[in-house]
Amino acid sequence: MTLICIDCRYIGPRPSGIGKVQQALVDHLPDMAPDLEFLFLKRTDAPEVLSAASNVREIVVKAAANSPATMWWLPRIAPLSGVDLFHATFNIMPAGLRMPCVTTVHDIMWLANPQWCTGRLPHVLERHFYGHGIGRALAKSAAITTVSDASKHELLAWDSSLQGRVFTTPPGIDESFRHDPKLGQPTVQGWPTGKRIVLTVGQNAPYKNHEGALRAFALAFGGRDDVALVFIQRLNQASETLRDMAQNLGIASQVHFLGPVDDAALVTCYNAAAVLLHPSLCEGYGLPLAEAMACGCPVVASDRSAMPEVLGGAGLLAPAEDAAAMAAALRQVVDDEQVSSAMRQAGLGRAAQLSWRRFADATLDVYRSVLQC
Template identity: 55%
Template sequence: MSTVCIDCRYIGPRPSGIGEVVRNLIACLPGMAPDLRFVLLRNPLCGTRLSTAPNVVEWDVAAPANGPRTMWGLSRVVDFTDVDLFHATFNIMPARLPVPCVTTIHDIMWLTNPAWCRTGPRGWIERHFYSHGIRRAIRSSRAIAAVSRASADAIAAYAPHAADRTHVTLSGVSVRFRPVEPDQNVLTSLGLRPDRPFILTVGQYAPYKNHEGALRGFAKAFSHRPEIDLVLVQRMGKATHRLLELAKSLGIADRVQLVPTVSEQVLLSLYAMAKALLHPSFCEGFGNPIAEAMACGCPVVTSNRSAMPEVTGGASLLAAPDDPAAIARALTMIVDDEKAAACLRRTGLERAAQLQWNAFAEANLAIYRSILADRS
């Protein structure tokens, strides 16, 4: 029986897009491949077992997922003696692995557009760390799993020699994201007014997420319509004050509501009650919030570049992320044209239903089997 080791340490107490991807991968794989043995590297802070499948064992690894011991010393932390294949699930490939490696690359912004990632002194350190690990993944992985065609194309453009080793494993959206009855008590609990319609933006505050562009597009659309708010759900940090200063300069400070990370149940209610999700990123490997919003029946306005047109599949309004007027036109259409909004809700639900985690897991399993067959 061949053994596949999957790094699951992104699954932890804090919500994570990559953690969601890995969680759904390991939920599907063991049942699909009872002839394989899976070793899951687990974050000790996870708190619970990741799988109860009989062909799964779990090893706690205290080393941080994105740290020096993972990048340069994982083979000293983990015993690979009986492992036939390793799956690195979060962009970087550890050094000196004694077995073939599949690396999931979500995006290559650290290589192509590092200014879109974290800035400042910490950003400088992370730029060198991640670019080192991603370059190794592109150069040395036996196979690369890209979570969208857009990411696969970006990898091929950056490193043509990696194109034939790059496979598209399109991410999915969990059935947990679904239409729910609006609960206005949720808004009250967040300090929001239930009687005020709102546009929703969800995601960490990083340059590539373009939250400044969301503010500018919202202001362009609704500066003279004081009854509409913009709600941003994000992990608020030291730089959040910049958004508040921009909102003030745009004359919308009293209508921009910042909400810290919320529970999934609260997020479902926000998707249910929002007029639209506004997601004007400059780049996404996939873009979990747009898939989640569609699955909840929330109309989506997103960017006309990177993976976002691919993920929404014609079920959203697209706008250039650096064009506030285009963003404003899309938002205004949804708010003012109920037929257009209803069409987006319907087509969004249909598109989300196509984004199946089973298909994602099957695509990864096909990569595993191909590599394992070459070793036999």
Template identity: 30%
Template sequence: MRIGIDATALPPQPVGAGNYIIQLIRALAGINANDEYVIFAQQRGHALISLPENESFEWIILEDRNPGSRLIWEQTLFPRLIRKSGVDLLHSLHYTRPVRLPCASVVTFHDMTFFLYPELHTRAKRLFFPLAIRASARQADALTAISESTRQDAIRVLGISPEKITATQLGVDPAFRPINDTAAMRKIAEKYDLPDRFILYVGLIEPRKNLPMLINAYKCLIDGGENYKLVLVGRYGWMYEDLLRQINNLDLGGMVHFTGYVSQEDLPLVYNLSSLFVYPTIYEGFGLPALEAMACGVPVITTDVSSLPEIVGEAGMLVPVNNVEALYGAMIEVLGDEDLCREMINKGIQRAAKFTWEQTAKLTLQVYQQVMQTG
């Protein structure tokens, strides 16, 4: 089987979906030497994936494009390139695929927020992605979803057959683990100007992540006399200015620290330096940062929505979305109870160990094989 993988959606600073693209390709390279792969990637994506030399993998390196230009290219020039490559199947890793394809097709859906929470997206995305996702759902031979929660949402929202879509839960990189390297941790703390004791959030700074809930709960924590800083890791998304205004209005400017984007190499150490990880999101297709935090031995508090109960299980503490009082109470409980904290750490490490990229790759490969056998 000659498998094409469309990795052209990989951004220069990958987070959830970008990390999925990188890790899936690496894991497929590790488990499958029987098939040939053709990876379509932009120049920056090729550098980020950085596979060892592998004769089963052929790279087609393309010029870097912005997201809008890439989508136009996908529908116009990409089909010709696919035909020329001779692939039997194309796996499109980020919602969309060319309308016309000369081969079998698998498409991955990361979440259904464009349908369930359209207000959390820019106008351009609200207009484009619902149409594109519906087209992909119709035209693809098979679909994958990054969690069972997203799979069920897709079945309900798009009206697709349950047999057509497979949940291929994400994994956690082995680099995310408890680390006791004092020198390395000190270096990272200095690099990002991290405080001694802090509560951590990792993800985009945008409305979907529901950070106002965390800021309000953190304000209660500070007013109650707790001495923890709040560190927000991630690049600014759209409407981040509203969050900055909230922080200033609550006089928390000196207590909340923004690091900006942190590389995957540095991120495990940042997790390890934190006392507590809080993820107050409104909706997640998977919620990879919560899994990474657990793998690093950090207690996790998150919301009881979408995929989070599926991922965290009983290893973390779940609170109702937008319930500031419940989040504040959970933070006080975890930070004030060493036995509970230790129990959550141990359960989190055990829970995270169940999620591997090798398993993601095996499930994905099974989808490829089923498509080719039935096609």
């Protein structure tokens, strides 16, 4: 039986968009393709069992997903003999693979705009690492999947020789993300009560443009006691920079920084928020936009890369670096109940079109086209 290995090492205690992509493959592929066998690579702190399906085997790999061991020596540290197809799910293609490889390239920021990226290592090393891994993926993958048509077009503009090897597999939304007015106020520590909430979700990397979120909020609601800005992000030194910026803008008392929350808590936050503000400079996809819409939360986002595609006309768009335009869009949503209600209904309709099972099915089509089975 044909064996497909999928690298699932983003599935773990810390929520991430790539982890949700991998989880969708784990949840749906085994029963969609009973004629295939699957080998899932997982991290040491992953759940004990990812899938109970009879056509699945799982192996713990001690090396981190984005590590030198993964990049250059994965076939030495993971038993890949007998694998007919390898799916590299997080942008980089490991060296030394003897079987065809499908690589999911979520975006090419490390190639096109490395100044927008951040990582655990010094920036020059991080840039070399990802540039090398993504470059190998583009040069040697049998097929490349990506999560939006915007990312596909960016890939083809970067390297026109990829034509015919790049396929869009749009993500879905977990069923737990739903609109439920009965949920009430979130019990997340630090969530302000009695306010209309502008919510921003995501890691505090330069491409997320959280500084732009502060500027737009200050222009829209600075000095208003009834509106607060809440960041849900991994707190680090960059968060302290944002705190200082909020102080300088005169909105420090209105801005609240929360650490990461699990999906159950995030659902309550989306449901309670007046609007999601997502002013990114670039997104391969942007799962918070889709999840917010599914929870009935209107969205204001920047008008570039994949964000217009994800919103599908259900949100308001503004130039990422135009704080005044972003502020005007925020005021429309927060201060006009008719606009907010219309956006809520449009967002729910758009979210209903997004399915993780369709994502897995599209990915399976790519596998079969490479394997010709």
